Amino acid sequence: MTTLDHLPAPPQSAAGHPRPGLSLLRRAWRGRPEDPGWARPAFLCVLLAITAAYLWNLSASGYANSFYSAAAQAGSRSWKAFFFGSLDSANAITVDKPPATLWPMALSVRVFGLSSWAILLPQVLMGVATAGVLYASVRRRFSAAAGLITMAVFALTPVAALMFRFNNPDALLALLMTATVYCVLRAMEDGRTKWLVWAGVAVGLAFLSKTLQAFLILPPLAVLYAVSAPVSVRRRFGQLGLSALATLVAGGWWVAIVELWPASSRPYIGGSQNNSFLELTFGYNGLGRINGDETGSVGGGGGPGGGAGGQWGETGIGRMFNSEIGSQISWLLPAALILLVAGVWLTWRAGEHLPGTTRWGRTNTARAAFLAWGSSLLMTAGVFSFMAGIFHQYYTVALVPYIAALIGMGVSVLWEERSRWWAGAALALTVAVTAWWAYVLLGRTPDYLPWLRTAVLAAGLLGAVGLLLVARLGRQLTLLAVGLGFAAALAGPVAYTLNTLNTGHQGSIVTAGPSAGGMGGFGGGRGGPGGGMRPPTGNQQGMGAGMPPTGGQQGQTQPQPGTSQQGRQQGQQQGRGPGGMPGMPGAGERFGGGRGGGGGMGGLLNGASVDAAAKKLLTANADDYTWSAAAIGSQNAASYQLATGDPVMAIGGFNGSDPSPTLSQFEKYVEDGRIHYFISSGEGGGMGGNSGTSSKISTWVEANFEKVTAGSATFYDLTRPKAQSSG
Numbered sequence: 001m002t003t004l005d006h007l008p009a010p011p012q013s014a015a016g017h018p019r020p021g022l023s024l025l026r027r028a029w030r031g032r033p034e035d036p037g038w039a040r041p042a043f044l045c046v047l048l049a050i051t052a053a054y055l056w057n058l059s060a061s062g063y064a065n066s067f068y069s070a071a072a073q074a075g076s077r078s079w080k081a082f083f084f085g086s087l088d089s090a091n092a093i094t095v096d097k098p099p100a101t102l103w104p105m106a107l108s109v110r111v112f113g114l115s116s117w118a119i120l121l122p123q124v125l126m127g128v129a130t131a132g133v134l135y136a137s138v139r140r141r142f143s144a145a146a147g148l149i150t151m152a153v154f155a156l157t158p159v160a161a162l163m164f165r166f167n168n169p170d171a172l173l174a175l176l177m178t179a180t181v182y183c184v185l186r187a188m189e190d191g192r193t194k195w196l197v198w199a200g201v202a203v204g205l206a207f208l209s210k211t212l213q214a215f216l217i218l219p220p221l222a223v224l225y226a227v228s229a230p231v232s233v234r235r236r237f238g239q240l241g242l243s244a245l246a247t248l249v250a251g252g253w254w255v256a257i258v259e260l261w262p263a264s265s266r267p268y269i270g271g272s273q274n275n276s277f278l279e280l281t282f283g284y285n286g287l288g289r290i291n292g293d294e295t296g297s298v299g300g301g302g303g304p305g306g307g308a309g310g311q312w313g314e315t316g317i318g319r320m321f322n323s324e325i326g327s328q329i330s331w332l333l334p335a336a337l338i339l340l341v342a343g344v345w346l347t348w349r350a351g352e353h354l355p356g357t358t359r360w361g362r363t364n365t366a367r368a369a370f371l372a373w374g375s376s377l378l379m380t381a382g383v384f385s386f387m388a389g390i391f392h393q394y395y396t397v398a399l400v401p402y403i404a405a406l407i408g409m410g411v412s413v414l415w416e417e418r419s420r421w422w423a424g425a426a427l428a429l430t431v432a433v434t435a436w437w438a439y440v441l442l443g444r445t446p447d448y449l450p451w452l453r454t455a456v457l458a459a460g461l462l463g464a465v466g467l468l469l470v471a472r473l474g475r476q477l478t479l480l481a482v483g484l485g486f487a488a489a490l491a492g493p494v495a496y497t498l499n500t501l502n503t504g505h506q507g508s509i510v511t512a513g514p515s516a517g518g519m520g521g522f523g524g525g526r527g528g529p530g531g532g533m534r535p536p537t538g539n540q541q542g543m544g545a546g547m548p549p550t551g552g553q554q555g556q557t558q559p560q561p562g563t564s565q566q567g568r569q570q571g572q573q574q575g576r577g578p579g580g581m582p583g584m585p586g587a588g589e590r591f592g593g594g595r596g597g598g599g600g601m602g603g604l605l606n607g608a609s610v611d612a613a614a615k616k617l618l619t620a621n622a623d624d625y626t627w628s629a630a631a632i633g634s635q636n637a638a639s640y641q642l643a644t645g646d647p648v649m650a651i652g653g654f655n656g657s658d659p660s661p662t663l664s665q666f667e668k669y670v671e672d673g674r675i676h677y678f679i680s681s682g683e684g685g686g687m688g689g690n691s692g693t694s695s696k697i698s699t700w701v702e703a704n705f706e707k708v709t710a711g712s713a714t715f716y717d718l719t720r721p722k723a724q725s726s727g
Helices: 022-031 040-055 065-079 079-084 104-112 114-138 144-155 156-165 170-190 193-215 217-227 233-260 277-291 331-348 365-385 393-416 421-444 449-468 475-501 565-573 612-619 634-644 664-671 693-704
Strands: 351-354 358-362 625-633 648-651 675-679 705-710 713-721
Touching: 022 040, 040 114, 040 144, 079 104, 079 421, 104 565, 114 144, 114 170, 114 351, 114 365, 114 393, 144 156, 144 421, 144 475, 156 170, 156 393, 156 475, 156 565, 170 193, 170 217, 170 351, 170 393, 170 421, 193 217, 193 233, 193 277, 193 393, 217 365, 217 449, 233 277, 331 365, 331 393, 331 449, 365 393, 421 449, 421 475, 449 475, 475 625, 612 625, 612 634, 612 675, 612 713, 625 693, 634 648, 648 693, 664 675, 664 693, 693 705, 693 713
Parallel strands: 625 648, 625 675
Antiparallel strands: 351 358, 675 713, 705 713
């Protein structure tokens, strides 16, 4: 047996061996007394660099996903909308997620006013916080260098640079999942109950961010604690029970209020078919994501969409590496898997010296760290790989903290053991495989930095040879081998990350880096592995984004990145019609974007462009109405709401397929003079299809009210019934 004497012991709490007294400021700058003097300043500098990089060019994305931006705007105007996560401040319908991710944005807008920065700044801060939590977790058991490597890998993963600058729910989810693992590992050190309870609180809050995805890592973490915690079996299971109770309370209080609140006085629960958050949680956002049976989804649900090639892309063990997903997340995924195996093997029977004791085997905290981060990675990646329902590339941001921690810890442990041939061989294998995989990924975008793939492969192979012989090399050659290894491993993701930071991203489906590979979706179209149609990705050029100005001045209508005339021409040259979808001329007109150029798939993927004439029409006398207008689909409604600042009702929710409002409810709203205009959806029906509530409302409006044209968009004035013919 060996002992991991070279690894630092976890810092002891005041209840154990008190740490030397330091002033708060000195401690913040100096860090742990046992740390080298450079460690804390280096950590703070890396944290500052991540903050600066993620703030760079932030406003280029405008309001990013107008669906969530409109909900944040609504929450800044109405505390009721804030609580429920309503899309509009008049509380017609909620977004199709719980509201926790909207709360920071809504508070930011309430404080700073509506702007791109106010919407996206909270996401950046979540990214910085995630990097900090990762460092704190890794540093407690491994070297400061391990923590810094972890932070660098995290920040330089392309999908992280995308999603921590974007307003989808995944940023907060990733932060809370990272905090969960941190708390579990803290509990593993001395078996204190409070850390396991805090882990439960983090999971509960994560549930209020993205429902059941928060529970993916619970089984492996619970098993790990039940087996390895340094307390009695009875105490372990009692602590796990308290943690589960904390999860229930932290995530269930909001659910209980919503379910008990009279449905007549709250907004409709978007994404559900019977106005129930529980149905949304276990249906559309739950089991439906696994088996593909998502009632109310794109195309109407009603059957699995996965298997070997469903409407959301190919499923299977290779999904995280394929042409659609690989460039987002998999640059260092093979390295993480190799280092996971090496780290677990190295720590499996090793002992570690802690104050007053030496731990062997089961309770080894270094081994627990590898198992916690590794099992979280495997569990989440496994579910992502085989889920047959809705799946987007950016979901993989959930894997980034796990990969980063494994890289930092694994490199640190193997480097400490480099005098042994097998440690050098493991490092060499990691670098060689990583360089080869980067060569493959870079080959999928041959026009982007074409020289880089060859340089990466050459540097990686040279570095691998050097690491294989590291025990025999002198200091300078060793440093050269290490430098080549790091350069080969990070050059590809750095290049894609820089491209991501310099590009605006808008709409519902976004991807990092220069790759144009899209997801399979909306079956029956042309495309790649899934056989389905590919939504536009990357910087979304050619889509009528309907985004507010990058400067964030409410109501302006200047073109956004990807919405200029040049962008629309580029989109059409690439085979996209005015609606922005490949091979779909006029999709924006057909599916609810109005003739003004809705964002692809009729405002499903993005909203409509709102010109000055449309804005002037909708804002005139808007204060006299509860909703200035109604539109089919949330993205279309969100675009007009953000442009005008007035509530716009989203008929049918995100997909236009929710049964809200019913035709009779809508007729009553019109009769009571609560809605001024109906925004034309061309042939009607919205994304929910040509039947159902949305289609009935469209047909009724078109048959009974006068058509009004403003700029390039068509509206129906719900205060002007059509003149009846005399027969």
